[in-house]
Amino acid sequence: MAYINDNFTKIQHRYLFAEIAKRVAAYKEANPAAKIISLGIGDVTQPLASAVTQAMKKAVDDCTTTQNFHGYGPEQGYDFLRSKIIENDYAKRGISLTVDEIFISDGAKSDLGNIGDILSVNNIIGVTDPVYPVYVDTNSMAGRTIKYIPCTAENGFTGDIPSEKIDVMYLCFPNNPTGAVITRQGLKQWVDYALKNDTLILYDSAYEAFITDPAIPHSIYEIDGSKECAIEFRSFSKTAGFTGIRCGYTVIPNELKIQSESGKRVALNPVWNRRQCSKFNGASYISQRGAEAVFSAEGYSQTRATIQYYLTNAQIIRDSLSKSGLEVFGGENAPYIWVRTPEHDSWKFFDHLLHRAQVVVTPGAGFGPSGEGYIRITAFGTRENTKEAIERIERSL
């Protein structure tokens, strides 16, 4: 008799964005003429860089001839992309990595979820709270216990180093949803904690491209000792608008080892490689050629211009809502603005903005207990929509 993974019968039924979609659909049905603007889900709106689309068209052309046809690629990704990543995202910041330490994937979300495959279900998982729901949901599905580390205005949204021991710790800076960043000194405290407690850090730096302040680290590998305790996850989704194209990557340094039941130290890099070879067939060749073009001179300047566009949106949101008397956080080295709600009920404020301003945001409570009392606004809208949404919000207050 076939049995289900019973953890699925125990996890919370509704995914945050599904609940939002449901409320929006209900409002739309009641108000079919309403022009709703969404600054809720963190999807980009600007076209892809022309360097990227040209490269992808060339990749499509490759597949029209027997000579240039690309079938199965390496499960780990093509070296043409892995070497560009090493050169541009790491070597230029003084971080030394080799191609076998880079695994190309179809996006950070897949890898952040699937990484659990290689970890014991008995690990205690730590997450900063509020938290990207994927960390919690994917570990709950595997039956792991989760500890929430509150990130509030009082501790600068970076979380206090825990006194208890955590086996696997998710960190995300610039943070989704708070837009908070962490200093080198702050990140060094987490690395020191991890080295002392033999904690594995899963470092999500999907938003590093939005960092403008040179004092803020882009990679956890800027911190000494981190290669022995951290995996880093990155994505082209927000760096280059690849949310529909699907390409990301995961870095597992060769130095990184964790414990087996027998007490042996096991290197994670070959274990993840084994997982990927059995459960993944590589990211699309076209997506990988597109990602490669992000690192060309033209691709770099084009994608940076788009990031600047979104950062300007963030600035507009921050400034306007501040002037309206709301307390705002984030949005300076990140595409997310974290806004304290007038009353301590984020779904109530969500409903207020939907009904009074026809603007969709994300209620902080959906990100965890410490998200209550806040909403998340994204800077990924068009300028026009962003300005109009903010004006409507101001009028509704």
Add this chain to the structure above:
Amino acid sequence: MAYINDNFTKIQHRYLFAEIAKRVAAYKEANPAAKIISLGIGDVTQPLASAVTQAMKKAVDDCTTTQNFHGYGPEQGYDFLRSKIIENDYAKRGISLTVDEIFISDGAKSDLGNIGDILSVNNIIGVTDPVYPVYVDTNSMAGRTIKYIPCTAENGFTGDIPSEKIDVMYLCFPNNPTGAVITRQGLKQWVDYALKNDTLILYDSAYEAFITDPAIPHSIYEIDGSKECAIEFRSFSKTAGFTGIRCGYTVIPNELKIQSESGKRVALNPVWNRRQCSKFNGASYISQRGAEAVFSAEGYSQTRATIQYYLTNAQIIRDSLSKSGLEVFGGENAPYIWVRTPEHDSWKFFDHLLHRAQVVVTPGAGFGPSGEGYIRITAFGTRENTKEAIERIERSL
């Protein structure tokens, strides 16, 4: 202290194709001038259909404007593709499905591995032997026990219905690696067994496009009662040459329920949906537009012509090796030819063909105990390489 999933320390270290690659690399190093032909790994060689590449270029163009830009798609895939699948792959064969029963993915390998996420680790897994290594490896990684059901020339390579109870049974027809097909009557026996024993069938029909005999079922859903016991996996990899493009799909009928620990029957469709929403972000928009074009009149006739090209290769391989006195199976409704080796040692025959004919095949032993004494040859080469490889093999015997 972070702990590894200890199953990874217990599984066999080397993946079949990695071992082949190693032996080929060693031969190449010793014989740098040798012109090696690979009929080993099942990768396609023919260009994509022009209908597909045109659709993908248009999809790239969509991403150059704000109006037509496609960011995050539905995790389940776009309805434009799901509805085409229902109409062409199922409705035309009298099978009724709805869009919510189709989940688009980045390929069947991902789904065949990841489906384990929603199943208890205590399930006893059945596989037909010889077997596509992904079924065994991914379940071993999760710590599941695997039973091998021998598929030999004596039972027509379809496996005897087991007397013992199996919780989850993988079936693949047309089969990789043997090229065997199953009749409706044969498949009905498996469905009856599953319904009687509450077994979940995972039906891999990645090669159904190679079926030419109208008596052979393309889908398990052609068999009554199968919607209550089977998940079906399909891929555009071999149907349309998408090995580098990445697109496949999984069908989970709404009727399909399995047991929870509490004794409740749980529908698998919403559980897989929950898994996908948390661990996957949809297949590339470009790949999905390419897959959609496979169902256009032009795309259909172009992709069918390529399948016919490979089937002709298969015919050439079958006929030639038979004349040379080798016993051959498969290759008539499948792209794989399963050849009995002159001596009962498939790695030895592999080495013979590599060293004496400079042809790479896949040793049957790599697919499981019952694969010993056979090699797999694929029909996915170019005509020229296929002919030359077969001539060389004949000369080497």
